[in-house]
Amino acid sequence: MSDQYPEPGHSKTPTTRRIPWGGVSIATAIVLVCLLLTPTLVAQAVDGKTQSLLSLFQFIYLYVQNNYVDPVDPEKLIDGALKGLFESLEDPHSAYLAETDMRSLNDTTAGEFGGVGLYINKQTPPEGSKDTASFVEVVSPIEGTPAYRMGIQSGDLIVKIDGESTEKLSIDEVVKRLRGQPGTTVTVTIRRGPSLQFDVPLTRAVIQVPTVRYGMIPGGIGYIRIIQFTPYTDDKVQEAIESFRASGYKSLVIDLRMNPGGLLTSVIETADLFFDEGVIVSTRSRIPAENAVYEAKPGSLVPADIPIAVLIDGGSASASEIFAGVMKDRKRATLFGTKTYGKGSVQQVRSLGRTGFRLTTARYYTPSGVTIDKVGVSPDREVKEPTLSEKETEVYSKLISSRQIPAFVTQNPNPSEREIQQFVDRLRRDNPDLSDRILKRMIRNEINRHLPNPPVYDLEYDLVLQEAVKFLREGGKGR
Template sequence: MLHRFRLTPFALALSLLTGPLQAAEPAPAKAELPLDELRTFAEVLDRIKSAYIEPIDDKTLLENAIKGMLSNLDPHSAYLEPQAFAELQESTSGEFGGLGIEVGMEDGFLKVISPIDDTPASKAGIQPGDLILKIDNQPTKGWSMMEAVEKLRGKPGSKVLLTLVREGGQPFDLPLQRAVIKVRSVKSQLLDDGYGLIRISQFQINTGDEVAKALSKLKRDNGKQPLKGLVLDLRNNPGGVLQAAVEVTDHFLSKGLIVYTEGRLANSELRFSADPEDASEGVPLVVLINGGSASASEIVAGALQDHRRAVLMGTDSFGKGSVQTILPLNNERALKLTTALYFTPKGRSIQAQGIVPDIEVARARVTREQDNEGIKEADLAGHLGNGNGQPDKPRRQDTRSPRPQDDDYQLSQALNLLKGLNITRQ
């Protein structure tokens, strides 16, 4: 049975790269205090207060000490002050002010994990893997994640200048204008007769329900006939709420483990399994992933791959397989603390490994050559008939409206694979 938990207000506080919300356990028996280290800490605090060039209050010093403790643990643990905590809550509600970039840290540099669909970042052509060297001419080297997010977000309509470098090339400046980021997590459409596409840009609280609605809509659009194949597009999806990832995966499975977590706390060990209902009706499935597919996206892709329910296509995923717990503190502050790791049904750890696709298809630009076939026999005046009573087939004029797969090489390859699978099944 699918392991479900009621979404509390804390669940809204999960960031786009976090895992399941977990309540803090009662504190274990207190260990002996490290008195020597505490004396050193008190001495440093006193020396700074008395000798630093400018007066600095105890509150600032202690908050900086807390930030230092967390920033040196891992890239995803952080101390959230009131504004950062509020922005974290906004992230999973699907609306906030900024550029629409999911970022991470790599060797002290700010790195783009993925741009979010239909945002200033994606429209400007920012790509996964881009390094943000400067924000408004201020070098980002050594910044914390919270400092970076604070600089990237801002009042809609305000402008910001990013200095980027891509794949070892030369740095370049990119001016952007902030906007209200309203993230629509699920989009769907028919790519071809009987073949559908579901695109998930991030995992929000309602994403599982939205995917169920998308599956029903695609069937209606296909004349209420079962689909011949489906592409689930998780490219540049930075993750989100774990429960949503579990629900989405469950729509494509009728049994078996989806994901489990392991950590030091007893209640950080969770197991999620599929229920018997298969909303997808067993439709042949291709899942697209790339280096911008992280966290919850990797949970979905890994589970469907382990159960051999889908063919994974694209490039290696990001490799973010750790679980962050939001622990509210007093004064509207919180800790975002890494407490566990995700594992796929077969026990694979996603952390720092990622998901390797079954078929590697790199990103490429699609260019179409002019049709050199020219005039066909059926175009010639006085041509003979078929002889079998079949109608003539003159040169076809392509009057179709543009389709997503026309300019998306990876998507077109996924569609071709589904068509091939459908032929072999007949």
């Protein structure tokens, strides 16, 4: 199993501080899992207490193996014990990886796999909450995948998979149930908000993870959406900026919404394009020798006088929070949207042949020394999409279940504005509590989900982007 990614370069001069973990991934625990390079293991002497506990384990293991009423598979016993060891850490990002889990991981690192296209995390109920269930939370859907096309959103909870509750399933068990042969179907039960719950049938497909999309917004504003930080992200961002430069760009929007993270090396190389010196991020672990500070190389691709707006939301996690954090800390950009997810830990995956494990070994810190883990990055200017009232939520749920909008788009893949308005008028007769704007955006999103190349941005309905563009057109001054 390879545990290194190809490292893309760019035109900046090399720095003396190299990145020692070539494949470290900081993506949230996800349906698509990244592979990472482990630092050197540090051998430690086993103290008397630990030796006593290991002897106790050996005694119990041998006793069970020799005395259980039926023959016991030794490998199954050890797998179960190791699984329990990692579960005792109460960290959803650390886990023992059995043979099937490692096979799934290897499939993922090959770049394609059969799945539904969701980044997920184990949701923990807030302290004092009456709802003690621990379901699976959607960090973000992957653009262009079955989950994205069916309208699953960041913050949704997956409460059932094919009728089975996810409350007691681990992340890896959920991954196994969601992945499978392309063309097969899995039904997830989604809980959205306090009361909306509905089933979504998903047809598995080969998942290819995109990285960057870009385009020009009228007024000389370059728009870059970073979908995930992969080994090729900084090359694609550089390509976008050079394209904007040829068009005479005056400002930039960098959209990190629903970006679940990716490779540490990738976000460092990408952020490096905007700075010519100084700290980008640091990592700290229990082992002082493994602490690291990552700094920008000399030379910046983007001139310092180009105003930048960065868009974030609750689906921006891990590597995208590093990018948002350095841009905010060093006052290189103004952040718009809502607070990020708050996943600021680094995992390693170590292969043990057919099995392996994933372990949290460090946390990362912004240039000002602030950790993002469980806290997130707050925007400079908070912009929220309108939320639905309780009555609107009820009607919205019924409309989703009716599948009227997908049926309309199937029959009218490229409807005119007049046809859309006529359909909206019909919908409003049965759903008077939903505004034209809500209905039109639902229709527009459904149309875009079926396009091979959907629009890069949406200035008509995207309120966060509208605010950022207004800010940049007014000169991009102030925070």
